[in-house]
Amino acid sequence: MLTRNFYPEKKINTFYPPQRILMGPGPSDTHPRVLSAMARPTLGHLDPVFTDMMEELKSLLRYSFQTKNLLTFPVSGPGSVGMEMCFVNMINPGDKVLVCRNGVFGSRMIENVQRCGGVAIIVDNKWGEPVDPQKVEDMLKHNPDTKIVAFVHAETSTGALSDAKTLCEIARYHDCLTIVDSVTSLGGSPLKVDEWNIDAIYSGSQKCLSCPPGLSPVSFSERTVELVKNRKGKVQSWFMDLNLLLGYWGTTRTYHHTAPTNALYALHESLFMLYEEGLEHSWARHQRNHKALKAGLETFGTKFLVDEKYRLPQLNAVYVPTGVDEKEVRRRLLVEYNLEIGAGLGDFSGKIWRFGLMGYSSKIENVMLCLGALETVLADMGLKIQPGAAEAAAHQVYANSPLTSMPAEALN
Numbered sequence: 001m002l003t004r005n006f007y008p009e010k011k012i013n014t015f016y017p018p019q020r021i022l023m024g025p026g027p028s029d030t031h032p033r034v035l036s037a038m039a040r041p042t043l044g045h046l047d048p049v050f051t052d053m054m055e056e057l058k059s060l061l062r063y064s065f066q067t068k069n070l071l072t073f074p075v076s077g078p079g080s081v082g083m084e085m086c087f088v089n090m091i092n093p094g095d096k097v098l099v100c101r102n103g104v105f106g107s108r109m110i111e112n113v114q115r116c117g118g119v120a121i122i123v124d125n126k127w128g129e130p131v132d133p134q135k136v137e138d139m140l141k142h143n144p145d146t147k148i149v150a151f152v153h154a155e156t157s158t159g160a161l162s163d164a165k166t167l168c169e170i171a172r173y174h175d176c177l178t179i180v181d182s183v184t185s186l187g188g189s190p191l192k193v194d195e196w197n198i199d200a201i202y203s204g205s206q207k208c209l210s211c212p213p214g215l216s217p218v219s220f221s222e223r224t225v226e227l228v229k230n231r232k233g234k235v236q237s238w239f240m241d242l243n244l245l246l247g248y249w250g251t252t253r254t255y256h257h258t259a260p261t262n263a264l265y266a267l268h269e270s271l272f273m274l275y276e277e278g279l280e281h282s283w284a285r286h287q288r289n290h291k292a293l294k295a296g297l298e299t300f301g302t303k304f305l306v307d308e309k310y311r312l313p314q315l316n317a318v319y320v321p322t323g324v325d326e327k328e329v330r331r332r333l334l335v336e337y338n339l340e341i342g343a344g345l346g347d348f349s350g351k352i353w354r355f356g357l358m359g360y361s362s363k364i365e366n367v368m369l370c371l372g373a374l375e376t377v378l379a380d381m382g383l384k385i386q387p388g389a390a391e392a393a394a395h396q397v398y399a400n401s402p403l404t405s406m407p408a409e410a411l412n
């Protein structure tokens with residue numbers, strides 16, 4: 001007899017997850033069109049029908065990143081794999097890399113630099129503030145042998161947006177390549193890879209692209225491709241070696257690893273939807289829902305962590321009102337409203353909430369549901385709440401800022 005009794009304490013059933021509303025720091029809600037794309041028949045990863053779809057996927061990604069970079073494709077793995085891909089390929093042992101840190105994800109970049117044998121020089125900024133370009137300029141002046149500048153465009157741990165255009169200008173002036181984390185910015189905030197001269201960029205499928213987690217779009221400039229091709233030593237990671245991966249994502253189509261075909265259908269559909277909507281429309285939609293949520297939250301007296309000028313529309317970090325058990329609020333929102341919001345990280349643990357309005361999650365229904373649910377839960381906890389005031393404030397924003405219809409070209 002084979003044992004079937006691995007988990008004697010719990011009977012195993014088919015897994016059927018509840019329908020949540022994801023308004024945390026990611027993942028965000030997956031659009032039903034994207035989910036159904038995933039359920040289509042699995043193809044071989046070298047099937048010509050599949051490889052044709054891959055070409056479209058690359059084009060759609062170029063549109064989303066606003067780049068002509070030939071080397072633009074999704075890495076099989078979460079955003080963290082896209083991040084490692086940039087660092088392992090571009091850093092040679094001993095290279096000096098300037099990393100900007102203004103939240104959790106900058107720290108991870110430092111870790112990557114060090115594990116690749118590079119020397120990280122760090123520009124620290126307060127959490128909740130954007131990266132200060134002047135500090136980067138000063139650091140590069142003192143370290144003229146720096147090879148790469150790395151920073152996070154949209155810091156999800158705090159909701160701060162950094163000025164990628166200016167940071168890349170400074171890096172280029174000092175003859176450095178740039179690595180940019182756009183996991184939370186792609187699709188949600190203006191991002192122009194070519195215009196801003198970004199050399200290496202990575203993102204994630206599960207934030208503003210309305211797609212499940214597990215894929216990491218990346219794009220590399222010609223300068224980066226040259227750098228990687230002319231490396232002296234081998235890239236330390238076999239899986240992430242761009243020179244080898246190119247055999248699959250390039251024109252020769254040789255086997256490298258089995259691409260997650262169904263996951264790639266999902267990304268294709270989500271990027272196609274972004275294309276139909278139009279990038280500018282998507283950026284405007286994220287702004288509009290942010291403004292409505294903000295108006296509603298402010299009726300509770302909540303303050304934002306990030307100054308308005310640098311605030312991300314897709315990630316709203318606000319201080320928890322004094323005397324409120326923030327964990328209990330999150331628990332009740334999840335259990336009673338199926339609504340997930342995010343907690344604070346690091347020093348902000350227990351002090352802030354993070355409301356994500358990313359991708360398909362960035363919509364009126366979610367803003368209204370969230371405000372209504374908060375009114376009820378906060379009132380139960382003894383806060384002075386005027387019922388309906390938050391929704392009324394949000395409505396006012398919607399009424400005053402109609403979203404213009406989709407650009408005609410997107411409908412062709």
Ligand SMILES: *Cc1c(COP(=O)(O)O)cnc(C)c1O
Pocket residue numbers: 026078079080081105152154155156157181182183184204213214
């Ligand atoms: C979510 C996130 C990541 C990591 O992405 P994973 O898919 O979780 O690996 C990296 N950087 C930023 C800014 C993020 O928000």
